[in-house]
Amino acid sequence: MFIEDENEINGENIEVSNNPFEEKAENEPAEEDNKEDVSNDDDECEKLKAELADLNNKYIRMAADFDNYRKRQAQERESLLKYGAAETMTKLLSVLDTFERAQESLKDIDDVKSVKESYEVAFKQLLDTLKKSGLETIDALGAEFDPNLHEAIAQTPTNEHPDNTVISQMQTGYKLGDRVLRPALVNVALNEE
Numbered sequence: 001m002f003i004e005d006e007n008e009i010n011g012e013n014i015e016v017s018n019n020p021f022e023e024k025a026e027n028e029p030a031e032e033d034n035k036e037d038v039s040n041d042d043d044e045c046e047k048l049k050a051e052l053a054d055l056n057n058k059y060i061r062m063a064a065d066f067d068n069y070r071k072r073q074a075q076e077r078e079s080l081l082k083y084g085a086a087e088t089m090t091k092l093l094s095v096l097d098t099f100e101r102a103q104e105s106l107k108d109i110d111d112v113k114s115v116k117e118s119y120e121v122a123f124k125q126l127l128d129t130l131k132k133s134g135l136e137t138i139d140a141l142g143a144e145f146d147p148n149l150h151e152a153i154a155q156t157p158t159n160e161h162p163d164n165t166v167i168s169q170m171q172t173g174y175k176l177g178d179r180v181l182r183p184a185l186v187n188v189a190l191n192e193e
Helices: 030-083 086-106 113-132
Strands: 135-138 150-157 166-171 173-176 179-182 184-190
Touching: 086 113, 086 173, 086 179, 113 135, 150 166
Parallel strands: 150 184
Antiparallel strands: 135 173, 166 184, 173 179
16 A cells, blocks of 8 residues: 555546646646636626726716815805895985985975975985996885895774785885895884684
């Protein structure tokens, strides 16, 4: 039971060669090594493709985020331009109130016709200038009470007007674009029951 040659096991003669340039025998798995190398290359290629797809998705998301940021900045600039004069307009509202009170007091005076005409020209000019800047008056008289546009300072019980209708206006309200600068101070009808 002694093996005379180390290469002879179970009656088979196996040749071992240390020469890497020698061709391997047909029964050796040389093609399997090449297949493993190819499959390793395929696996690596798939990993690289997946990594490329991941990076591409990140790039697309980053581009979309930047586009959204750019649009937000444009909207904020537009809002700033549209409402930037709001503080100035609010300060000028007291001047408009003074003009309105003067206009009311001058209605019955006929002998000072030139003063009345001058005042009306000045008032119209100021109002037109403010309107060109975007100021709008809130027309409250006869409208249904809207808490977004009107501030009720009185309620008058009456059956002459529909319920929640503005029957008189004590102070004019103003808007700049779609933003209310000051609500109209109004008296609202309250049906008697």
